[in-house]
Amino acid sequence: MKTPQDKALEQNSKAFFESLCAFVGEDSKREGIESTPKRIATSFAEMLDGYAQSPKDALGSVFEDGVCDEMIVLKKLPFYSMCEHHLLPFFGFISIGYIPDSKLVGISGLARLAEVFTHRLQIQEQLTAQIANALMSELSPKGVMVVCEARHLCLEMRGKQRQSHIITSALRGLFKKDSKTRAEFMQLLNNP
């Protein structure tokens, strides 16, 4: 069942696509691209579904046993996100490390948490910080570190820069204070 919002989105998408085609000199009525506005609306709704999810729900069950206080690392989770300036993808790997205080979550919860923020209009620095901040506020761990490495199609498809490899990081708590903790995390990331 289509809601009035779905219909409005399709119509607006059609208007946007038609003016884009006119702008670049394409025929928006051409057979192959007739249904493109509808496809754009559907695929963007899918790629940007992170707004509907809360970090708390994404993390899932929280275990409070206080047994583990060692570093837990999710290494190089592949991700796809959308640059908020150009609506072009940036993609790569996100690594998340945290040292629990008393609250623990499953590794799949960390992956779902990342998706809450990757599936929004983003810039890489903000994405990295938002994942770290959400973990800090939901689990109150002793520390969090997030490292994000990505290629940006808005850099590679436009202009002269044919390669991009951008790395951002966000450090909270122990990871910020203690260089040994940081080094341990980086060592875990870099070991094959």
Ligand SMILES: [Zn+2]
């Ligand atoms: Zn961009």
